[in-house]
Amino acid sequence: MVLKLYLSPLRSGGSAIVLLVLREKNIPFEYVFVDLTKKESKTPEFLRMHPFGQVPVIDDDGFILYETRAICRYLAEKYAAHGPALIPMGLKERARFEQAASVELANVLPALIKVGQEAVKGTRGMPVDQAKLDVYEVILGQQKFMAGDEPTIVDLFHLLYAPGLASRAGIDLMTQASRPNFTRWWNELLARPAWAKLQAEKEQASVVQKV
Structure with a gap:
């Protein structure tokens, strides 16, 4: 299953940084745009993924994770062999x-x-x-x-x-x-x-x- 990234259509804020790490690491992913102006992040379905109703969120084959810095750490660790290391191992x-x-x-x-x-x-x-x-x-x-x-x-x-x-x-x-x-x-x-x-x-x- 391809990783899904839930983000604003404007690709701004934390969503932009997660996108940047995905691109730096050459990680395949799928966009899932969430229209914040229409409060799509406040629906019961979305709040089950992110209790604060914010973006970004990732769904990595059923593993749900939110908060920009946590997501970036996870991606850099899981895909350590892809692109630049971004987190040192020593x-x-x-x-x-x-x-x-x-x-x-x-x-x-x-x-x-x-x-x-x-x-x-x-x-x-x-x-x-x-x-x-x-x-x-x-x-x-x-x-x-x-x-x-x-x-x-x-x-x-x-x-x-x-x-x-x-x-x-x-x-x-x-x-x-x-x-x-x-x-x-x-x-x-x-x-x-x-x-x-x-x-x-x-x-x-x-x-x-x-x-």
Whole structure:
């Protein structure tokens, strides 16, 4: 049975990151679009898969899993031999990966959300606190990616929310000359073929939604 991915037709949010991992790993899958505007995620049938009524959700031959990060971990582990590893297997490498994953979720994600909010304040002459991005600059000056010298799903997780920071309030937070290592890392993520293809599909889907 081909894996089914339940997602919004706009291929946005967490759905986009799961799609990205599926593409990176060359995993066969089937789209099942869920129209959130019609509350299709709140039907009794869907709530049996995801009790919070959200997307994405996967059905892997009867195994139901929700939450973006959990799904991505599962896919990277199950299909370890497909495409780039995305999760290291060595003990110390795995520990570094878990460290980076914890930092992204518990430390950097809340900070970058705050940076985005402060970027809006910046249009009114208030300062934008970019301290967490400065820490990333130090880390990325020592290694190519967040968990080492190879990309992992932790790097890809940043594409869930960080692209919006690049254009908030007209301030380019992600590619500043003062953070060359951070900028190099960010541009490499954006240049990944699977991500570029996904962005093109999202644009097409958005046009269709407006017609």
